[in-house]
Amino acid sequence: MSASPHAAGSTETRQVYLFATCVIDLFAPQAGVDVVEVLERLGVTVHFPAAQTCCGQPAYTTGFPEEARKVAAAQLDLFPEPWPVIVPSGSCGGMLKQHWPRLFADDPARRVQAESIAARTVEFTDYLVNTLGFRLDAPAASGAPLRVALHTSCSARREMGTLGCGRALLERLPGVERVEHGHEAECCGFGGTFSVKHPEISAAMAADKLDALTASGCESFVSADCGCLLNLNLSLEKRGAALRGQHIASLVRARMDGAAS
Amino acid sequence: MSAASLPQADARVSPEDFKQRSHESLHDAHLRQSFRGAMDFLVERRALQFPDLQAFNTLRKLGENVRQHALAQLPDLLERLEARLTELGVAVHWAETPADANRIFLDIARRHAATLMVKGKSMVSEEIGLNHEMAAHGVECIETDMGEYILQLDGDRPSHIIMPAIHKTKEDVAAIFHEHIDGAPLSDDVNELIAIGRRALREKFASAKIGVSGVNFMVAETGTLALVENEGNGRLCTSVPDVHVAITGLEKVVDRLEHVLPLYALLPKSATGQAVTTYLNLITGPRRAGEKDGPREMHLILLDNGRTQAYREARFRATLQCIRCGACMNHCPVYTRVGGLSYGTTYPGPIGAIISPHLMGLQSTRDLPTASSLCGACGDVCPVGIPIPDMLMKLREAGRHSVAESITPPAQALVGQGSVRRAGEVLAWRAWRVLYSHAALYRLFAWLAPRLRWLTPAWQGGWTASRAALKPAPRSLREQLARRRAGRTVPGR
């Protein structure tokens, strides 16, 4: 294994929780499997509380905070140990980190739980780059050169501040070249229920994003958010285009496989 | 040109038609391109003004502080402002509704037997439909901001609060001037066009009895009205006619004169990427003894029109911090694509979506708070720190919950509170809540859905108009992880 977690000082095994998100659970499980695979190969013990469902964001952003509160409340008891809570999504991560404490502001007991989880919530790429100091060291063996575009979700950029983590992670994958695309900071048009309440506007935003990605000359694109990926990939499928995006964990795993072979 | 001959902007536009109009805009390639170009230009220009994020945040914090400080003591400041202005000889008028404000304008016009007003750019005058109302009573109210003048001649409406005519090309303007201004040659040279507009409006400035303006900031301490502009038409409107009538929203007051400075440092940079405008015009009362110009009579109309509704609830009060720079529009991916006219409101874009529900009620504006992917770009650039995405969410909630249905009921209902509530949507979220808050039930669902994925409908409403159908994966993550763990315990794997 050429991946080198720079956690050499610690002999204790790293333990983390995975909050996998409802989107990954039902619609993009491979991303979740790859997250677990990557973390375990880096020596991290991953705990997946089986009772987890959803962070509550869809209802929260649509104007049904009480529904969101009930769903979020059902998650609060699932992370009792003081371990980091890894979220492979900037958007759901942002919900846990920024919005859960506000959701339970008037409920002292739950607020304490929510604040504890918020403080421990780490987005996947952030954890890899900043906690594990992940780097793939074997340029020759890590697979064919690949031009990849990075779509950073709006929540990752603004609520989790992980724009730099995604970029750093790609830099640490030998053979992978990150290409920029036009209006890179702009939203892909998903926006949860926005995409069904205003489908035409959402589609226009997605179409522009896909045009920009296509024009970038990338061979594939990655994101740390499966909401954006579903929006973009299913739009590409409808277009009949060959380009596809994948979760950044899947690319990391593939390059690790390349390095290990 | 008489008032009757001026084409009038369509007064029937309403935010209720947002979806239809945005549909049309999305399919207007020319409009899409011109908006994208204009917004990219403004975004880039703003970025050049704020190269250092930390410095921006420091200044923005101060701007936010100034606005919050003023709002926290709004009634006191308004009383002080009124007292100060009265001492200076300015008549202060209070208007609860657009109709009140128009009546005040008309009274002033009648008293002076005025049939012509020249007007500097004022979004609040758009809000009350001043031109239309005055025309209906035989008073011609001429826009003098070049962009607004072009639109007025054409019977069109502003599509951006700072650059009102960005949807017009120079060829459009050439045709409009040629048609409506006597003796205007058909020229698409921009210098020539502006010269034509300047000449045409000079006559109006020289002959109008009443000048109308908006206000950017009012200072309680000194009774000063601050106007920010590049063209000089605002100065002409407030210097040449015998009567100056200023109109603005009652939230625009600040405590002290120096409090204007951070706001002025933020406004043009955020709006057009200029460090300063050509003119910062500070007006403190009418013409004084011995002075040769400036208005002999001055009025200030303070409009409520829903602002006190936003004020009375802490969660909506930040809406009133706005200094009308338009940066949230320039950075909004939705606004960039549908354009300002789609909104059917005086204030379009993200800020419009949080102001308009207070001005017009939640029902007619129901599509505006949802017309956002909550990407957060607006909140990032707001120079006074208005949490626009949060407010959009709160308005979505207020539309869907009457006071009785709210968990933390507001003291008073917003106009149209609960009017967007639909049984189907409520039921869907209840079902979602039951499913996702009961682990056992969800586990069953997560087992079942992948196995029934062949039942997934190919048509999924708006989603599948531009996307393939969303289908559960063959096996859920939880199943795959469980299997993976089970496999690992098998000896000799």
Next chain:
Amino acid sequence: MSGAAAEPRARAAIFARLRAAPDVEPVAVPDVAGYYRNRAAPSGESRRERFVRNARSWRAEVIETTAGDWPAALDAVLDARNVRRLLAGRGTTIADTLAARLPAGRLRWYDAPLASFKPELFGAIDAGITTTLGAVAETGSLLLWPDAAEPRTLSLVQPLHIAVLHESGLHETLFDAMVGQGWAARMPSNALLVTGPSKTADIQRMLVYGAHGPRELVILLLRDGDAA
């Protein structure tokens, strides 16, 4: 219903709603002075150089001259633009020099109130010249306080505005000027910050000068230490 009857009711209703609003957490008094104090001081060029650079970046023409030479510089400006009628205010610090220097036909005093002067002001004058209260180096802006001698329209209506500025009147920021000169206690009916000539970008974002105010702004900057 007349506005006069309705207004007190409107006022009362508005204040009743504002007063009924719940109190929010106290907000600190904004420390504007602290903000300006803490900003990094500009370095390198002198304040005059900074003013000149910034003013020029806004398309103002800055002519650096002296207390002795400015009348000649003014002549050159007027000749170059073929200015036949220059408008000025009486009784200002530059009035005597103007009267002595310019032929009577070329100089027109702003003597009458606007109402009677309007036709001539809007039709027969090429340029206006004013003094200034000072200027702001940070943005290249002039400070004007129009008054009885130099009315507001003197710097506004003509296509050319010429401003006489003493280097000693340069402030770093508008804040320095405002606080240093104690504006809040003595605001005039009109105070202006003027940065470059009038302009618009309302047609296709193309910048055009001379929208409604002066097309050209010429600043005669009288340097210190070169007193005549």
